[in-house]
Amino acid sequence: MNEDRFVQCQKQLAQVKKEFEEFVYLVSHDLNAPIRAISNLLGWISEDLGPNIPDDVQQNIKLLQDRAQRLEKMLSAILALSRVSRTNLETGYIELPAFLENISEKYRNNNSFITIQAEPIGFTTYYQKLSAVINELLTNALKHSDKELTTIQLTATRVNNFLQLLITDNGSGFAPEIQERIFSLFYTARSKEETENIGAGLTVARSITNFAGGNLTINQAKAGEGSSFILLWPLHILETT
Amino acid sequence: MTEENLINILLVEDDEVDIMNVQRAFRKNNINNPLFIARNGLEALEMLQADKIPKPHVIILDINMPKMNGLEFLQEVRSDEKLKRISVFVMTTSNEDSDKINAYNLNVAGYILKPLSFEKFIQSMSTLNSYWKLCERPSM
Numbered sequence: 413m414n415e416d417r418f419v420q421c422q423k424q425l426a427q428v429k430k431e432f433e434e435f436v437y438l439v440s441h442d443l444n445a446p447i448r449a450i451s452n453l454l455g456w457i458s459e460d461l462g463p464n465i466p467d468d469v470q471q472n473i474k475l476l477q478d479r480a481q482r483l484e485k486m487l488s489a490i491l492a493l494s495r496v497s498r499t500n501l502e503t504g505y506i507e508l509p510a511f512l513e514n515i516s517e518k519y520r521n522n523n524s525f526i527t528i529q530a531e532p533i534g535f536t537t538y539y540q541k542l543s544a545v546i547n548e549l550l551t552n553a554l555k556h557s558d559k560e561l562t563t564i565q566l567t568a569t570r571v572n573n574f575l576q577l578l579i580t581d582n583g584s585g586f587a588p589e590i591q592e593r594i595f596s597l598f599y600t601a602r603s604k605e606e607t608e609n610i611g612a613g614l615t616v617a618r619s620i621t622n623f624a625g626g627n628l629t630i631n632q633a634k635a636g637e638g639s640s641f642i643l644l645w646p647l648h649i650l651e652t653t
Numbered sequence: 654m655t656e657e658n659l660i661n662i663l664l665v666e667d668d669e670v671d672i673m674n675v676q677r678a679f680r681k682n683n684i685n686n687p688l689f690i691a692r693n694g695l696e697a698l699e700m701l702q703a704d705k706i707p708k709p710h711v712i713i714l715d716i717n718m719p720k721m722n723g724l725e726f727l728q729e730v731r732s733d734e735k736l737k738r739i740s741v742f743v744m745t746t747s748n749e750d751s752d753k754i755n756a757y758n759l760n761v762a763g764y765i766l767k768p769l770s771f772e773k774f775i776q777s778m779s780t781l782n783s784y785w786k787l788c789e790r791p792s793m
Contacts, residue, residue, distance in 0.1 A: 441746065441747070444746060445668060445671075445746060448746075448767070448769060449668070449670035449671070451770075451771075452670060452673075452674060452771050453670060455771050456673075456677065456771075484769065
């Protein structure tokens with residue numbers, strides 16, 4: 413392929429990508445209105461019927477409302493995915509470990525113990541994006557914890573031109589056969605009935621990481637031994653189109 | 654505020670359930686202001702310019718509507734000597750910066766995202782009600 417043709421292909425690819433993102437945005441945005449309407453109408457029906465609704469009707473209304481809410485959340489996730497390349501593009505200088513300390517602070521409580529071990533590293537990056545990814549990984553660790561006290565260890569080192577961040581928890585971990593699937597959109601490790609989780613957080617986290625030119629993977633020995641995520645994040649801002 | 658001092662409100666909205674949303678939230682908050690409804694920008698403009706309704710002090714405006722959308726309508730209102738002073742609140746699902754910029758360029762009093770839950774919507778309406786009660790207006 414000659415160089416002109418290559419440049420032309422790249423332009424076409426960028427154009428198709430842009431059109432796709434616009435399409436996803438429009439679809440998810442416009443589908444939201446009827447879902448919101450369904451959700452509201454259900455609330456009003458239930459309110460207008462008053463307290464004497466038969467139990468099975470009440471139960472069905474509740475199930476419908478849950479489903480409408482889930483649909484709403486799923487659409488928000490698709491919307492978030494479609495906006496990865498368009499939002500939070502501000503860059504700024506950050507310093508480790510302070511950056512990690514700030515993020516972790518709000519997750520610390522009586523049921524969680526977060527330790528941070530980080531080389532002092534300072535660099536300019538899409539700091540909102542990095543923060544979003546770390547927030548998601550911490551949320552994920554806490555959400556899937558089956559322990560009374562969840563411990564999470566953050567270890568940050570410099571590996572060539574990347575920040576390598578290890579996020580290790582003491583949760584139940586993921587069976588090896590599902591380790592790649594957890595990054596798929598709307599995949600949930602547990603039944604959707606027992607959790608409010610819709611299975612989009614890790615998908616968004618990986619998509620953000622890929623956008624920044626990094627890599628997000630899971631590294632774990634066996635199920636039941638806790639999970640360990642490896643985030644590689646470039647120390648230089650990559651020129652992206 | 655006494656009954657006769659209640660300001661008139663015009664809601665420009667094409668979605669039937671969103672209209673019910675506002676009406677219901679008004680009832681929940683005991684907001685008794687006269688509420689007039691237009692289904693798109695063109696209908697609203699005709700109502701205003703032909704004096705079909707008492708001149709509203711506040712307009713609650715959706716953006717995505719058929720025939721004439723909210724921003725086009727707003728442009729007409731701002732260039733009309735008799736209408737340009739009206740406080741307009743945009744209430745939309747559009748979270749696009751371009752819509753926000755265009756709206757504020759046309760001097761909207763606020764740009765509000767339609768809340769997802771009805772409970773939040775009731776709160777938003779209550780806040781708006783307190784706000785427009787607080788504001789002084791010239792006698793028109």
